[in-house]
Amino acid sequence: MNVLFSLLAVGVLIALGYLGGQVAGLRFVFGVVIPYAAILVFIAGLVYKVIYWAKSPVPFRIPTTCGQETTLPWIKSSTLDNPHTTLGVLGRMALEVLFFRSLFRNTRMEIKEGPRVVYGENVYLWAAGLAFHWSFLIIFIRHFRFFTEPVPGFILAMQYVDGFMQIGVPVLYLTDLFLVAGLTFLFIRRLWSPQLRYISQAADYFPLLLILGVALTGIWMRHFTKTDIVGVKELAMGIVTFSPMVPESVGSVFFMHLILVCSLFAYFPFSKLMHMAGVFLSPTRNLANDNRMVRHVNPWNPEVEVHTYAQWEEEFKDKLEAAEIPLDKD
Amino acid sequence: MHDAKYIVPGLVAFLVLITLPLWYNAAMGRSAVGPTLQYPEGESQCVLPKDEMKGEHMQILDDWRDEAVRDGERYYVHPDGTTREKSLTNTCLGCHGDRAQFCIKCHDYAGVKPYCWDCHIEPERD
Ligand code: HEM
Numbered sequence: 236m237n238v239l240f241s242l243l244a245v246g247v248l249i250a251l252g253y254l255g256g257q258v259a260g261l262r263f264v265f266g267v268v269i270p271y272a273a274i275l276v277f278i279a280g281l282v283y284k285v286i287y288w289a290k291s292p293v294p295f296r297i298p299t300t301c302g303q304e305t306t307l308p309w310i311k312s313s314t315l316d317n318p319h320t321t322l323g324v325l326g327r328m329a330l331e332v333l334f335f336r337s338l339f340r341n342t343r344m345e346i347k348e349g350p351r352v353v354y355g356e357n358v359y360l361w362a363a364g365l366a367f368h369w370s371f372l373i374i375f376i377r378h379f380r381f382f383t384e385p386v387p388g389f390i391l392a393m394q395y396v397d398g399f400m401q402i403g404v405p406v407l408y409l410t411d412l413f414l415v416a417g418l419t420f421l422f423i424r425r426l427w428s429p430q431l432r433y434i435s436q437a438a439d440y441f442p443l444l445l446i447l448g449v450a451l452t453g454i455w456m457r458h459f460t461k462t463d464i465v466g467v468k469e470l471a472m473g474i475v476t477f478s479p480m481v482p483e484s485v486g487s488v489f490f491m492h493l494i495l496v497c498s499l500f501a502y503f504p505f506s507k508l509m510h511m512a513g514v515f516l517s518p519t520r521n522l523a524n525d526n527r528m529v530r531h532v533n534p535w536n537p538e539v540e541v542h543t544y545a546q547w548e549e550e551f552k553d554k555l556e557a558a559e560i561p562l563d564k565d
Numbered sequence: 566m567h568d569a570k571y572i573v574p575g576l577v578a579f580l581v582l583i584t585l586p587l588w589y590n591a592a593m594g595r596s597a598v599g600p601t602l603q604y605p606e607g608e609s610q611c612v613l614p615k616d617e618m619k620g621e622h623m624q625i626l627d628d629w630r631d632e633a634v635r636d637g638e639r640y641y642v643h644p645d646g647t648t649r650e651k652s653l654t655n656t657c658l659g660c661h662g663d664r665a666q667f668c669i670k671c672h673d674y675a676g677v678k679p680y681c682w683d684c685h686i687e688p689e690r691d
Contacts, residue, residue: 278580278583281579282576282580285572285576286566286572286576289566289567289568289569289572290566290567291567292567293567293568379585379586380675380676381676382586382590383586383589383590383593384590384593384595384597384674385593385595385673386673386676387589390676391676391678394676394677394678395678401680403627404623404624404626404627404679405623405677461619461620461621461624462620463616463619463620464619464620464675464677465599465600465619465671465674465675466599466619468599468674468675469597469598469599472590472595472596472597473597475586475587475590476590476591476596476597478596478597480597484616484619486620512579515575516572
């Protein structure tokens with residue numbers, strides 16, 4: 236049900252894109268108005284969400300400890316998995332953001348004969364996730380050839396490396412393969428296991444199918460139903476130089492690609508995709524585990540009136556002395 | 566807002582990165598309009614109508630290459646009725662003589678660098 240709903244939603248978007256490309260009066264709406272709106276929603280929504288999150292106080296240090304804490308000098312501590320310095324935290328965050336280190340520890344539980352519970356390594360989710368995210372990033376950066384004039388050298392260099400295999404004309408990009416393979420795995424994974432299917436929502440399937448739709452329409456446009464790339468660049472440059480135009484030669488496949496991209500951007504701030512910003516704000520990752528080295532005082536603790544032992548001793552000094560109880564002070 | 570000293574610079578860095586094309590293009594001062602191309606004099610037709618050539622020319626070249634090199638089919642019939650060679654240098658560049666004013670101008674704008682020119686050369690002119 237959730238899958239069908241997501242599939243339908245992506246299908247409707249593609250149909251809308253087709254319509255937007257075909258109907259002359261809609262081309263400006265789909266080529267300029269919707270993209271501007273999507274960019275605005277994306278930026279404003281993301282900033283709003285981050286500031287909203289930043290309003291939640293994090294009074295205590297709650298890092299997940301995945302290794303030996305720093306204690307005595309002769310006990311080896313795990314500086315990346317249980318960092319106690321800012322440098323260690325930076326290292327841990329870098330590994331998390333760039334290589335999904337915590338996902339690498341993903342395990343799979345199985346019940347073997349016996350019955351015996353066995354935990355095994357399961358790196359497929361990590362590998363597919365990493366392949367997908369890195370490919371997406373590289374494709375995203377490569378697309379800036381449409382938004383910059385002259386095209387910066389590093390984008391040309393990326394294209395060269397990405398198309399290194401020189402398969403076909405226009406050359407096949409390896410990241411396209413990895414992206415589609417990664418997404419397909421992530422999608423099938425949810426359908427495969429009954430447990431996972433049970434907990435999967437439309438909000439889990441929709442982003443996967445949406446991005447798969449973006450990728451497939453893009454590949455379709457590059458290798459099968461060609462469109463006028465120079466026209467696409469004029470449209471894209473029009474957007475970023477605030478002199479919008481929609482050249483006539485830009486075909487419908489492009490509008491399908493674009494409406495899916497716009498939907499992705501507009502949907503982003505309200506979806507689980509916000510983990511892009513959220514990963515940086517995770518207190519279980521971005522705090523140093525120095526609870527035993529530094530005293531952290533809860534910032535909104537009320538003033539508590541305390542009566543220390545020293546004060547108590549002072550108060551009952553005579554009686555304590557009379558009972559011959561030793562005083563701390565002496 | 567808590568931890569503003571980390572979060573605000575993070576957000577600003579993100580905003581600058583995502584809007585980089587705006588600043589880049591403003592600094593470069595180029596207009597959004599594509600290049601003006603020099604068409605061959607005295608010719609009126611390409612291998613396909615112009616609108617199709619825009620998207621399909623690399624496909625034609627790829628097909629020609631396979632047909633000429635692998636199958637030995639070296640000739641095609643141009644829309645004007647004449648038979649011509651399936652050749653990058655002799656045919657395409659025969660009409661579109663000045664590569665720099667045509668192919669390359671357009672490719673630079675679109676950010677494409679075909680590797681064909683590693684081997685294929687421009688025909689010599691008098
Ligand atoms: C998150 C955003 C986007 C993703 C993930 C994406 C993905 C893709 C992919 C995978 C391809 C296949 C070829 C390649 O890898 O270069 C492609 C092609 C293409 N995309 Fe996108 N795209 C995105 C945004 C855009 C935007 C905003 C535009 C508008 C300018 C655009 C225009 C195109 C065009 C014109 C092609 C065909 C390129 C060619 O023929 O070489 N894409 N896209």
